[in-house]
Amino acid sequence: MDILDKFLNFLQNNYQSKYTINAYYIDVCQFIDYKKTYVINENDINAYVLFLNKNKKSPSTIKRKLSALSVFYDFLKKSGIYNFDLKGLVRPKSPKPLPKFLDIDETLSFLENVSSLRDKAIISLLYSSALRVSELVNLNIEDINFSNNTILITRKGNKQMSVPVSPKTLNILKKYLGNRQKGSVFLNKFGKRLSQRSIENIVKKHAKKTLLKDISPHTLRHSRATHLLNNGMDLRILQRFLGHSSILATQIYTHLSLQDLIKAYDTFHPLNKKD
Known part of the structure; x- marks a missing residue:
């Protein structure tokens, strides 16, 4: 048998x-x-x-x-035949409403109509690198590598990872930072690190003004993931980019069609295509 x-x-x-x-x-x-x-x-x-x-x-x-x-x-x-524990692996969750996301034109309009340099840098970075609010809040100037267009962020579980940033977003960051070379990237009017609540309020304020929509910083992360996938990014690469420990967590973005894999990061970036 x-x-x-x-x-x-x-x-x-x-x-x-x-x-x-x-x-x-x-x-x-x-x-x-x-x-x-x-x-x-x-x-x-x-x-x-x-x-x-x-x-x-x-x-x-x-x-x-x-x-x-x-x-x-x-x-x-x-049965003593083979030892592999599959029970600990993540299962796909039951279908949920798809996350809110902005289309590319809405994203461009949103970014172009933010006048505050700090707020523009916040929104651009949230979108460009698909950051969670906590990752943005904890970002220090020393974590930005302007020479290779990356930032070093701390993911869930204290895991550090370098992620790409668009050149356009880095230029906005440079203008915002001015001569500052260390410390927190995003500061409030008292020179202190911005809180997560402050970031959420900044995004909501500009979205209501420009888009007449109530969105959160996570909407920008969802939008980034959706745009990348719709432009051909492989699901495994998107998994690593978003910092998901399991590919099952990335599956929610597959409501859009997948095209052939495009390897270069800049090729995927919809805003770069508009330059």
Whole structure:
């Protein structure tokens, strides 16, 4: 009796629903056919999720397939055949309303109509590098590398990462910083580091004035991700750019069509194309 036959026997002895038994068995068979082996690691799972996504499988289908694999690898572990814990991996969440995002024309209009140099730098950087508010607030001048167009930010879990910034945004930053060479990038009128609430209020104020919309800083992050994906960025690259630990978290942006991979960062940047 091979492993798949043993797994089917396990399902029949432990599950009552014929639908579940059949679905889990087929899901595992399809995965083994895809991978040609049951020996895997977390990267293999991420690659499989990407494969399923490109084949237009729904989040609920992907979630079920991962559940089936979780049961399968738990069975292998308890049977002493192979030890891999899939239970700790992130599952796709149930479908939610898509995040708000601005189209490119709205983004250009938003940026062009902010008169305050500081506020323009804040909004440009939030969009250009798809930053979370906390990443922007904690940014120091020493973290900006003007020579290679990158900034060093601290992601969730205190992980540091260099991310690209558009040349146009860096020019705005240079003008805003003037002769300052160290310390917090964004300051309030008292010379202190801006708070997250202040950043949120700045974005909302200008958005209501220019776009007549109520948006948050995270809307700019969503917009950036949407524009990149719609212009051809590969989902794996977008995952790293956004700092998502799992590609499953990046899937929400796949409501737009994917085109061929374009490697150069500047090629993806919609604002650079308008220069």
